[in-house]
Each structure stands twice: as C-alpha cells, then as structure tokens.
Amino acid sequence: MIKALIWDVDGTLSETEETHREAFNRSFAAAGLDWTWDRQTYRRLLQVTGGKERMARFAADNGTAMDAEVIQETHEDKTKSYGKMLETGSASLRPGVRNVIGATRQHGIRQAIATTTSPPNIDALILATMGCPADQIFDVIAAGDEVAAKKPAPDVYLLALERLGLPAADCIAIEDSVPGLTAARAAGLRVMVTPSLYTDGDDFGTADWVLPDLTGPLLDPLAAILARA
Template sequence: MGIDALIFDVDGTLADTEEAHRVAFNLAFERYSLGWSWSRAEYRGLLDVTGGKERIAGYIQSLPLAAADCRRLLDLVPHIHREKTRFYSSMVNDGGIALRDGVARLLDEALHAGRRLAIASTTSAINVDALLHSTLGPRGLEMFSVIACGDQVKHKKPAPDIYQLALRTLGLTPDRAVALEDSANGLRAAVAAGLWTVITPTFWTEGSDFSAAGLVLPRLGDPHKPLNDEPGRQLKSVAWLSFEELARHARPPAPLDAVQALYRRVPQ
C-alpha cells in the first residue's frame, strides 16, 4: 500500500486538548449560572458523545428535569457552546496547549516525503484554526491540504462522514491514506470509511477497544522522547513512529464487523 496522505483527528491526537475543553465547558456553565461542574472522571464518560453541542444536549437530557425546563436548557445549548468556544480559544491562543510528542516531527516528515496532510475532526473550525496557529505558527493552516470539521457533515463520529469528506476533497480512495486517532469513536469512523488507522490513546480514551486499529502506540514518540521497548516490539527501526516506518506498516484494514458496517457509506 502506498500512502499519499495522512488524515489527523485533532482533539487528543494532534494535542491533548480535553482538559482545556473541560475547563472551558465549566466556565461557560458558570457564566450562565447553571450550577454544573464536570469533573475529570465525569467528563471522561461524557466523551462517548462526540461534538460539544451534542455533549451538552445529551447531559441535559440525562438530568431529572421537567419537560419545560429541559426544553428551555436545550434552547440555550448553542449559546452555552459559543461561550465555551470563546473560553477555549482564549486558552489556546495564550499558548496553554502543546502538540503531543512526535506530532510536529511526523507532519514535517510526511510533507518532506511529498505527501499531503488533512484533518478530519468533530471540533469546530475556529478551534482547529486556533490550535494550529498557536502550536505551528503562521504555517499551521498551510501545512494541511484539507481541513474537514464537524459542522460540515450531517453525522459526527463514529459515523464515517467526516473521513469520507476528507477523502473526497483529497481526491483519494481509502487505500491511499492513513488515519491517526486517539479514541474508539474516531477509530470506528476511520475504519468504517475504509482507512488503516494508527491509535495513540490519552488519559481520556485509554482502555477503550482498539482491536480494529492497524497500530496502537502510547504516543508517536521522538528521538528525545523515545518509546519504551522500541524498536523491537512493534517498530523495527527506531523508537518512534517515523513516516518511513508508518509506510511500511500500513495496509488496507480488515473487513468490517457488523457494528462497523452500520456506519459504512461509500464516498460520493
């Protein structure tokens, strides 16, 4: 299999952003005097729902509320989420979030090898823009040929829509690209789109079922922050995932199981 593009998730994959998101949600809740405060343990469970507005709505619907109160709060969701995005963007713009180990290196290696980069994320475009500019500088947006965000598709992960959109825009079939993810929902979306997928979990996603992944590593690693027990365990040449090694590993994914098949749609 030849790789023409790498398609990256954002939250948890490019950077471990979830703590900043959690804090931003809580600040927005405080601004609206809602009396809610999501703990780390609670937020970890809430991440089963992809998309910030969907996460707030799902939380509201889980509360023991009268129907009228539930409707009133659901009407507030876009406003709460807008405020949350403002808090999150401020934290990112202040330099509070760094790329995960090995991400900047792998991006540069792929570009140096003449491959393209893409993003397939359920987060909003403004969040993606803020993170790329804060961590990669003015060239951040220019590095990616395609940036597909959650509001551009009808169904968010674990549906494959966002990956199918990225593939269509790249003009590639799934066997010519590799996805990089950190979560079970992201993996299901990528595999349902036909993509061979690398998983690098975080605190928020570790322990999930990643059996459908092509490769699971604790992180990408770097020469100055090598992976333990590598090379020799999963990697053959160096103790970090290089683009060269990724190209050797990548192969078309195994056939979909019955659950993954539910999300399979052929790109139009």
C-alpha cells in the same frame, strides 16, 4: 502507497480535552448553569462526539430540560473561552506529532484533518502550537458541523477523502478514541491509534497499529510507510 495522513485533532494532535473541559465549566458558570464536569464525568461524556451533543446528553441524563438555543449560545461562549485559553495558555502538540507531520510532508505525503471540533478551535490550536494558520500545514480540513452525522459515523472521514481526491487505501487515519477509530474504519481507512489521557485503557482491538505516542516505537509503521512512499 501512502499519499495522505488524516489527523483527528482533540487528543491526537494535542491533549486538548482538559482545556475543553475547563472551558465548558467556565461557560456553564457564566450562563448561570449549576453544572460542573469533573474528569470522570467528562470521560463518560467523551463517548458522545460534539460539544453541543455532550451538553444535550448531560441535560438528558440529569432530567434537565434545555432548549437548543441555550445549548447553542453556551457552546458559542465555550468556543470563545477555549480560544482565549489557548492564546494565553500552554497548549502543545503531543510528542512526535511535529516530526511526523514534517517528515511525511517532506516525502510529499499530504496532511488532512477529520474532526468533530469546530474550525475556530482548529485555527486557535494550530496557531498556538505551530505558529501559523492551520491551512498552511493541512491541505484539507474537514471539521465541525460540515457533516450531518459525527463520529463514530464515517461522514467526516469520507468528506476528507473526497476533498483529498484519494481512495481510502491511499491514506492512514491517526486517532486517539474508539468513536474516532470506528469512524475511520467505517470509511475504509487503516488506523493508527495513540491513546490519550482520556482514552488510555479503552479497547482499540480493530486498529492497525496502537502506539503510546508518535515517537520511538511508533516509528516502526511510519518508517515502513516512508520506505514505501
């Protein structure tokens, strides 16, 4: 029995990572930091979950001392910059996402979010792509700094399950990355992976399903889910 889908946000609902990368670079320049993250660098940094954590890792890798306050301020600026880019840009949901959310909701399947990204980023993305506040689509949102340990730790998924009031066996997680897959598996969830621009080619061997996107062949597991629902 499936009672809820639990969605990752970045890379899964939308290919947001390029927008995040650009927002980071703008904020580094605004802060007077001599940092530019190209795609290859960002792909490597995506192994670290959380924007502030990525900045700390990059600083450490480059032997740069950087205090937590500067990281915090630069990251706040980056979040604002990201929101503005979504407002004025062309953010879109990945193929099939809208249909899957709509069809499963019609079957009474609840929708949740379990993400490392911050609530303002979620609101900006959902407003830009679906035209309404995130809490009109998602019954539960577990996000950002609400848990001590970010993915690949299971904490954010466990928080989503607690708020749903459901056991892991009743839910399916949808992810695009190895840290996300690891987090969801550790929470006891079945996981559907749709690799994204930055994760294509990674090893998703522990996933229950790996699908190029949520259209076409992807409808197999979902059709099965809906048939059982």
